[in-house]
Amino acid sequence: MILLLLCGACAGALATWAILRHWSPRKDTERSAPAANEALSELASGTAHDINNALAPAQLSLELLRDTAGADPELLGLVVRSVERCVRVAGVLTRYAEADLPGTDPIAPGDLIEALRGALPERPDIVVTVAADPDLPELIGHRDRLLELLRQLADNALNAMAEGGRLTLSLRQRSAADNATFARRASDPAVTAINHSWIGFSIVDTGAGLTPEALAEARRLFFTTGEKQGGTGLGLAIAERIAAAHGGFIDLSSSPGVGTSATVWLPVRPQATA
Structure with missing residues (x-):
């Protein structure tokens, strides 16, 4: 049951990623691209924050499940890969949101x-x-x-x-x-x-x-x-x-x-x- 819940959490995070991809500014909206990119940056930052919050207990649960007798190794491997993918997505979204911060x-x-x-x-x-x-x-x-x-x-x-x-x-x-x-x-x-x-x-x-x-x-x-x-x-x-x-x-x-x-x-x- 825990594995299925984790799969669901990861699926939800990746679904949000898919929505971001579909929503992103297109070539035919160049005039509104700066405002759209700024909105995307804010959305990316918030999404990364929410994904990270969801992943923290998921990663802890996975560590416990690795040592649990009777855990389905195939399903466990699937969840591990999904969580790793979510971690990468969250990291990329954070880097995108912070990329335009100035420096001196x-x-x-x-x-x-x-x-x-x-x-x-x-x-x-x-x-x-x-x-x-x-x-x-x-x-x-x-x-x-x-x-x-x-x-x-x-x-x-x-x-x-x-x-x-x-x-x-x-x-x-x-x-x-x-x-x-x-x-x-x-x-x-x-x-x-x-x-x-x-x-x-x-x-x-x-x-x-x-x-x-x-x-x-x-x-x-x-x-x-x-x-x-x-x-x-x-x-x-x-x-x-x-x-x-x-x-x-x-x-x-x-x-x-x-x-x-x-x-x-x-x-x-x-x-x-x-």
Whole structure:
């Protein structure tokens, strides 16, 4: 009976997740997208809170049931997988809701790319190279969230190279002469008022690549090509919210059989060059 109740709780949580996916802003409502995304953020935060509250006793019950004689191992395994899935969903929803919180940390771009390199899992079938322009100015922002942004893009790149390949991490600076072009891509109106220089974090893989159709869909909430690996379709959305919170944006390009390139462009704030 307890197992059935746990199955029901997990099913309810995942049903809420399905509702969120269906409700998310669509491409044909771009004018209302900012307000819709803000509403989705609040809904995601509340949903994650409720899921976590429901999961706490479920996880405790599972620990007790593991040692209970006569427990159906097949059903128990099903519930364990469902609870783990709910935990991942709650974590992703929390990260989405908090992705646009600002930060004031001074950040050395080179240190950030080295931290990313150190956080990547070791895979003998993948060659990782790092290249950076010298003497890059500091950025101002939330270091942990920027690292999460880069880690998300790097994870996508690694997942695309199931048979191995090359991952290139690079840093470069674009001058204030490019500000007009870049500012039009940024979501922060204040960026257009000042001639910023820009720092680009590029993550390039030699994986399977995306078709033009998949690339066009890649920015849509809940779109994923990795459902078998437990993908939620919010990873890129989280990354873009973090970039937007720092006045920046993400450039994506991809070719089937060649690989994918993702570049995060962030403006150098005046206080970062003082």
